[in-house]
Amino acid sequence: MTDSSEFRAGFVTFVGRPNVGKSTLTNALVGEKVAITSSKPQTTRRAIRGLVHREDGQLVIVDTPGMHRPRTLLGERLNSIVQDTLGEVDVIGLCIPANEKIGPGDRYINEQLDSFPRAKKVAIVTKIDASSRPGVAEQLRAVSELRDWDEIIPISSFDSIQLDILATELVKLMPVSHALYPDDAVTDESTESRVAELIREAALEGVMDELPHSIAVTIDDMIEREDKDLLEVFANIFVERDSQKGIIIGKGGERLQDVGARARSEIEKLVGKQIFLSLRVKVAKEWQRDSKQLGRLGF
Numbered sequence: 001m002t003d004s005s006e007f008r009a010g011f012v013t014f015v016g017r018p019n020v021g022k023s024t025l026t027n028a029l030v031g032e033k034v035a036i037t038s039s040k041p042q043t044t045r046r047a048i049r050g051l052v053h054r055e056d057g058q059l060v061i062v063d064t065p066g067m068h069r070p071r072t073l074l075g076e077r078l079n080s081i082v083q084d085t086l087g088e089v090d091v092i093g094l095c096i097p098a099n100e101k102i103g104p105g106d107r108y109i110n111e112q113l114d115s116f117p118r119a120k121k122v123a124i125v126t127k128i129d130a131s132s133r134p135g136v137a138e139q140l141r142a143v144s145e146l147r148d149w150d151e152i153i154p155i156s157s158f159d160s161i162q163l164d165i166l167a168t169e170l171v172k173l174m175p176v177s178h179a180l181y182p183d184d185a186v187t188d189e190s191t192e193s194r195v196a197e198l199i200r201e202a203a204l205e206g207v208m209d210e211l212p213h214s215i216a217v218t219i220d221d222m223i224e225r226e227d228k229d230l231l232e233v234f235a236n237i238f239v240e241r242d243s244q245k246g247i248i249i250g251k252g253g254e255r256l257q258d259v260g261a262r263a264r265s266e267i268e269k270l271v272g273k274q275i276f277l278s279l280r281v282k283v284a285k286e287w288q289r290d291s292k293q294l295g296r297l298g299f
């Protein structure tokens, strides 16, 4: 018998087709921006952990890139991150949006979950704010037919509906354990890599569909100024082709200025002080297919 009053802690990851709301859900549960979100699919590249601290337990959320058939070396590396992650977690939450019919993409991912028998499996029906009550009910029924779930939970990150219930149920599925992280931590990503992700998110905003995969961000230096409360950040935005460089920079540098302003305001929220941000746009030809370059860009 397990005692329900015991503290529980463990790892959960949210999987699902691109754009189903996994990153938004992670941020909503953590209560702080740890995973970048974007209306462009497949913007999540790394296993970023968000932490949820509760009286009854602790959730370590591992945010994975989407599962898709690999077409480039980057695609292959992303898939292997996903495989490694899913093999280690205690709970896998398959996210399926309430406002779209279950399709082959959802079924493909659901079938992949059979390879990870250790993990408990929860279906999370996301974006219920974007559907009607009967629509949500119908989706819950359809989802229940996919497999024998440990839980099926409808939520909305936008309207904060049932997020607390989701966290409670996830904690209940975790093993009895002491806390895995100190209770003031929100993520174990370094500030530097969170800053790089915020810049990448700003650079992705408003670019055309073919560009997202071509953008990578590296940080050369972050310097705390001693004479004032200011953090200087020196970063590079890498693209694959000269033509893409033009798109990022924009006419007369206007777009890059926008990217800088957006990134700066997010980074200021993160570090709680003023930021000086230097952004340089560079071309790394075909970096997605080149293992040396991938290493240099942190993949």
Ligand SMILES: Nc1nc2c(ncn2[C@@H]2O[C@H](COP(=O)(O)OP(=O)(O)OP(=O)(O)O)[C@@H](O)[C@H]2O)c(=O)[nH]1
Pocket: 016, 017, 018, 019, 020, 021, 022, 023, 024, 025, 036, 037, 038, 039, 040, 041, 042, 043, 044, 065, 066, 126, 127, 128, 129, 130, 155, 156, 157, 158, 159
């Ligand atoms: N209506 C509604 N839209 C949402 C909700 N959560 C996320 N979205 C939107 O759905 C889109 C995708 O959200 P993300 O959180 O980036 O999705 P993701 O599954 O992490 O996407 P990838 O990183 O591409 O795998 C964004 O435009 C969000 O604003 C929600 O609760 N309700």
